[in-house]
Amino acid sequence: MSANSMKDAILQVEHLSMKFGGLVAIGDLSFQAKRGEITALIGPNGAGKTTVFNCITGFYKPSEGMITLNGADGSSFLLERLPNHEIPARAKVARTFQNIRLFSGMTLLENLLVAQHNKLMKASGYTILGLLGIGGYRRASAESVELAKHWLEKADLVDRADDPAGDLPYGAQRRLEIARAMCTGPELLCLDEPAAGLNPKESAALNTLLMDIKSSTSILLIEHDMSVVMQISDHVVVLEYGRKISDGSPQSVRTDPRVIAAYLGVDDEEVETVLTEVGDEDVIEQLDIGPDTAHGPGTSSSYLAGPVSDTIGHSEGERVTVSKGASKAAQFDAKASVAPRKPTERATAKPPGKSPTSKPRGGRK
Amino acid sequence: MAVSVSSERDTVASPVQRAFREALYAGAIALGLFILFIGLKTDQNISNQLILAQRWGLLITVVVLTMLGRFFYIAYGQPFMTNQKIADVATGLLPASLASRFFQLPAFIVAIVLAVVLFAFNSALPGLVGDKLAGGLQFLRALAVIYALACVIFYFRAFIHANFTKLGIAALVLYPILVVVVLSIYAWSIMGGLQGSLKWVDNYGIQILIYVMLAWGLNIVVGLAGLLDLGYVAFYAVGAYAYALLGSHYGLSFWILLPVAGAMAAFWGVMLGFPVLRLRGDYLAIVTLAFGEIIRLVLINWRDVTNGSAGVSGIPKVTFFGLMTFNSTDPNYIGKVLDIAQSSAYYKIFLYYLILALALLTAFVTTRLRRMPVGRAWEALREDEIACRSLGINTTTTKLTAFATGAMFGGFAGAFFSARQGFVSPESFVFLESAIILAIVVLGGMGSLVGIAVAAMVMIGGTEALRELDFLKSFFGKDFTPELYRMLLFGMAMVIVMLWKPRGFVGSREPTAFLRERKAVSGSFTKEGHG
Amino acid sequence: MQYFVQQLINGLTLGSIYGLIAIGYTMVYGIIGMINFAHGDIFMVGAFAALVVFLILGSLFYSVPVVLALLIMMIVAMLLTSLYNWTIEKVAYRPLRGSFRLAPLITAIGMSIALSNFIQVTQGPRNKPIPPMVSQVYNINGISVSLKQIIIVIVTALLLALFWYLVNRTSLGRAQRACEQDRKMAALLGVDVDRTISITFIMGAALAAVAGTLFLMYYGVIAFSDGFVPGVKAFTAAVLGGIGSLPGAVLGGLMIGFIESMWSAYFSIDYKDVAAFSILAIVLIFLPSGILGRPEVEKV
Numbered sequence A: 001m002s003a004n005s006m007k008d009a010i011l012q013v014e015h016l017s018m019k020f021g022g023l024v025a026i027g028d029l030s031f032q033a034k035r036g037e038i039t040a041l042i043g044p045n046g047a048g049k050t051t052v053f054n055c056i057t058g059f060y061k062p063s064e065g066m067i068t069l070n071g072a073d074g075s076s077f078l079l080e081r082l083p084n085h086e087i088p089a090r091a092k093v094a095r096t097f098q099n100i101r102l103f104s105g106m107t108l109l110e111n112l113l114v115a116q117h118n119k120l121m122k123a124s125g126y127t128i129l130g131l132l133g134i135g136g137y138r139r140a141s142a143e144s145v146e147l148a149k150h151w152l153e154k155a156d157l158v159d160r161a162d163d164p165a166g167d168l169p170y171g172a173q174r175r176l177e178i179a180r181a182m183c184t185g186p187e188l189l190c191l192d193e194p195a196a197g198l199n200p201k202e203s204a205a206l207n208t209l210l211m212d213i214k215s216s217t218s219i220l221l222i223e224h225d226m227s228v229v230m231q232i233s234d235h236v237v238v239l240e241y242g243r244k245i246s247d248g249s250p251q252s253v254r255t256d257p258r259v260i261a262a263y264l265g266v267d268d269e270e271v272e273t274v275l276t277e278v279g280d281e282d283v284i285e286q287l288d289i290g291p292d293t294a295h296g297p298g299t300s301s302s303y304l305a306g307p308v309s310d311t312i313g314h315s316e317g318e319r320v321t322v323s324k325g326a327s328k329a330a331q332f333d334a335k336a337s338v339a340p341r342k343p344t345e346r347a348t349a350k351p352p353g354k355s356p357t358s359k360p361r362g363g364r365k
Numbered sequence B: 001m002a003v004s005v006s007s008e009r010d011t012v013a014s015p016v017q018r019a020f021r022e023a024l025y026a027g028a029i030a031l032g033l034f035i036l037f038i039g040l041k042t043d044q045n046i047s048n049q050l051i052l053a054q055r056w057g058l059l060i061t062v063v064v065l066t067m068l069g070r071f072f073y074i075a076y077g078q079p080f081m082t083n084q085k086i087a088d089v090a091t092g093l094l095p096a097s098l099a100s101r102f103f104q105l106p107a108f109i110v111a112i113v114l115a116v117v118l119f120a121f122n123s124a125l126p127g128l129v130g131d132k133l134a135g136g137l138q139f140l141r142a143l144a145v146i147y148a149l150a151c152v153i154f155y156f157r158a159f160i161h162a163n164f165t166k167l168g169i170a171a172l173v174l175y176p177i178l179v180v181v182v183l184s185i186y187a188w189s190i191m192g193g194l195q196g197s198l199k200w201v202d203n204y205g206i207q208i209l210i211y212v213m214l215a216w217g218l219n220i221v222v223g224l225a226g227l228l229d230l231g232y233v234a235f236y237a238v239g240a241y242a243y244a245l246l247g248s249h250y251g252l253s254f255w256i257l258l259p260v261a262g263a264m265a266a267f268w269g270v271m272l273g274f275p276v277l278r279l280r281g282d283y284l285a286i287v288t289l290a291f292g293e294i295i296r297l298v299l300i301n302w303r304d305v306t307n308g309s310a311g312v313s314g315i316p317k318v319t320f321f322g323l324m325t326f327n328s329t330d331p332n333y334i335g336k337v338l339d340i341a342q343s344s345a346y347y348k349i350f351l352y353y354l355i356l357a358l359a360l361l362t363a364f365v366t367t368r369l370r371r372m373p374v375g376r377a378w379e380a381l382r383e384d385e386i387a388c389r390s391l392g393i394n395t396t397t398t399k400l401t402a403f404a405t406g407a408m409f410g411g412f413a414g415a416f417f418s419a420r421q422g423f424v425s426p427e428s429f430v431f432l433e434s435a436i437i438l439a440i441v442v443l444g445g446m447g448s449l450v451g452i453a454v455a456a457m458v459m460i461g462g463t464e465a466l467r468e469l470d471f472l473k474s475f476f477g478k479d480f481t482p483e484l485y486r487m488l489l490f491g492m493a494m495v496i497v498m499l500w501k502p503r504g505f506v507g508s509r510e511p512t513a514f515l516r517e518r519k520a521v522s523g524s525f526t527k528e529g530h531g
Numbered sequence C: 001m002q003y004f005v006q007q008l009i010n011g012l013t014l015g016s017i018y019g020l021i022a023i024g025y026t027m028v029y030g031i032i033g034m035i036n037f038a039h040g041d042i043f044m045v046g047a048f049a050a051l052v053v054f055l056i057l058g059s060l061f062y063s064v065p066v067v068l069a070l071l072i073m074m075i076v077a078m079l080l081t082s083l084y085n086w087t088i089e090k091v092a093y094r095p096l097r098g099s100f101r102l103a104p105l106i107t108a109i110g111m112s113i114a115l116s117n118f119i120q121v122t123q124g125p126r127n128k129p130i131p132p133m134v135s136q137v138y139n140i141n142g143i144s145v146s147l148k149q150i151i152i153v154i155v156t157a158l159l160l161a162l163f164w165y166l167v168n169r170t171s172l173g174r175a176q177r178a179c180e181q182d183r184k185m186a187a188l189l190g191v192d193v194d195r196t197i198s199i200t201f202i203m204g205a206a207l208a209a210v211a212g213t214l215f216l217m218y219y220g221v222i223a224f225s226d227g228f229v230p231g232v233k234a235f236t237a238a239v240l241g242g243i244g245s246l247p248g249a250v251l252g253g254l255m256i257g258f259i260e261s262m263w264s265a266y267f268s269i270d271y272k273d274v275a276a277f278s279i280l281a282i283v284l285i286f287l288p289s290g291i292l293g294r295p296e297v298e299k300v
Ligand SMILES: Nc1ncnc2c1ncn2[C@@H]1O[C@H](COP(=O)(O)OP(=O)(O)O)[C@@H](O)[C@H]1O
Pocket: A020, A023, A025, A043, A044, A045, A046, A047, A048, A049, A050, A051, A052, A306, A307, A308, A312, C297, C298, C299
């Protein structure tokens, strides 16, 4: 990687792997997110997108790989080495969750004040001075309310500031979660499916909010809604079964045949042809994944990391049976070049629609 | 004996029919439950062998009462309840329509008159109606007074609701003075009033306030941070023994040892918390329970230091800030210094104000902390720990501070307890105490200081009041000790209150900050934590 | 060595009783996720029922064969405690199902207080000693094994086998496991959830009653307050083994039994409970879900 790209990359993920027992949720993934851009991470369900987020934000310790965050002030952090709570606090990475996690019994304002915990903690002299009424806690407290108000206004929630978060409609909860993340003062904001379940109006409001945030903060975005992705992202990384199958501008990604095959959908009949072509016996392959191997993203065919089962009972290095659906990109490969790999049964989930801009999941209500 | 009541039949049958059927079921079940334990009693004969005594009459009575209770509940109670609006009124106790029917002016006047008359003729009563009835009348008098007070509260409910904190604190501050004044007038002598106030100030006032303070302390851990602690009494014990041992061996003053006791309890809170706080849910509960038991067992068995089950006695009394003492033999005994007559009531009243001050300190600190980042982080932790971590909150230290703060208040209460008793033994720190404190926190409504105080008053005051039912002896015979039923009723009350109000007396949550207006957060949104 | 084996046998006996009680905790926890604090007192009620039946038998008949007497005591105790637990579940826990998590915990504590005090009020506060029922002691190589101990271990083993069969091989067991996984879904698929939960409580109570009868036979004395300590130990055992796991409960029970008897034998009898609790804390620090418990995956 050139020194120049190092500089303007806020986040660099190198050879990241995450295994759960025998299940490889992410296999040797490398990509970078540039400062001031919206980088979208897309891929079918179970591709490992949330797992990437969990590795970046310290909820999971990656099995292998390096995640570097370059701060605006020139500092840089190896995120996989930082404790969970220090990633937002020191490396300034904030995130939202696929299943909204608000403090539902606290008011909107309180939710945003909790997000400013570390700043306020310092201002209150780690509680002791503040308890005695000494020091600048009062002022800091007023400032934090101002910041909260600022983000409530941006998220168009200021009218409901004193209501419990659990009382908000779904779309508003999504926006609140983003506003809360923004209150930590992040340099990188990771959003996990922020538009899921939003109606078109809410979705549009979200786009505006994101464009607004983009002016000050870099964004890493997981999204199924292609209209959102194509509209606002500057860079797209496509994952399938834990490996990267495409990486580039929205335009280049949407025309990438592998992506179309994997994510945007191959016709059922086509899949069928592929299946008959390659046979449908169970594929059992030895898992042997390491960042040192010369597997470049997209060429590796040994990362069979399908969802084995809900509970994991495989130890590392064990043989893994691929169930449910095998990689569609691989099916495409197989079809194109009769590759030496054999996808198994056909996907249980119905393949998504045919047009590249359609949503693969019932994302909209 | 599986009973399944099909709902289709319910709709067809009239309430009375249904009640009849239900009563039969209830009777059958009661018979099954009680036949061996009420129908028969294991007794020891002279040669210390167990024999069985038969009590079939009692069994039948209990079964019939159960059936009647069930019958009236299904036939009249339930329909009545469903007709009432469940909406809470300011009293928080009765539905409004029911309450306004229950508290009425004529009844209020009758109650006042009854109470006054009974008070006036108190000494003449046994002569007039005999001992047996006199006891009953005294009880009736107490009921009349309580009813009259409840009427007053109901009448002014809006005002009381609006100024609850101020009024509550004022009432608590004035309570001993009022008791002494009323009793002095009644006995027509100040000495008599002081002497008579002992019971009211000590058994009710101090006793309840200790539990209020403990429950407020535990509230930080359970109610705010959502960490289930079943061994809170351990910190109470640490505080109590810290004062008992350091005070009696080294003669250190209470005022020095109070912070020491708090610090030691907090230290133990951290010691316990450090390894176990990453446990979740019920695992944390059992470890804290185990910790409470360990502390108690060490107190029992480490005889060289703690004197084992015999306990530590001769614990010095608290001094009046070092200026005066409450030992009548001391040269600066309060009676001598102030030149007033000797009475043990001074100490009790002083202790009352001391525990009141300590409890209010707990409340003040809790309220203050809730509005600070730690307090908010505690509550956020209860709501969602993972979200907390994603916001950069160090959950371990946050939990530890909650544990330590709660423990510290437990330690303060413990030091006070040993100063008040003058004696401590491991007996006072059994699991039951932890359970009672936890029950008060939950019954009060997790996180709500007011609710918890009310719960402590109802539960502790209620069981204390059962001591007053000695007159029942004259009805049920000498063997009848109402006190024995104290904990039985306490346990049942816990169940009933919880069934009636699963979120506690005060289910809503007061937000810690607001932009435009302060609105209470309904209990259905708050979570109870998983830790 | 003999001494060690002797302690092992004592521990096995004790552990069997704890294990029987622990199963009740673990099953209830597994199916509705609540700590049934009253379970220790259910055990005590079982012992008292056995005691009363013992006295009835003594007063009605001149002599009854010991095995028959034990059997009758056990069965009556099982029926009675089942009725108790069934009623308690119906009255105190069912209305709170699915509400606030601490509410059923508090009613359970309330029920525990009420039960022990109910027995105190109705049966008196004193210890209730009975004459020894079984007194044979066999001496094998200097190790003494009493018949009581043999009975306890055999009864426990038989019950566990039966139980294992019930849970793993019958439709009832399947319904139970289904409720454990997802109560709503189980109900949608036609499992009678209320009934399954009731039966779970009944099964737990029956085992506790057996434990109570065996306890009475082994120690020859019972008091109203005797539910608490074995209850807490059994709960500790359930957690140690991994709450929710049946083999875990038995394993935990045995471990607690062994720790206790070994500690009393080699260190000090005073601190045997401290040892048991400390080991619980230590185990949980390293295995936060107990020994056989399913590790809780933190899905984010
Ligand atoms: N904590 C975990 N334990 C075991 N498997 C997990 C865990 N978290 C995620 N996985 C598995 O990793 C795969 C990727 O999941 P995820 O990252 O949530 O996919 P996505 O967000 O792309 O839909 C899935 O097969 C999922 O079951």
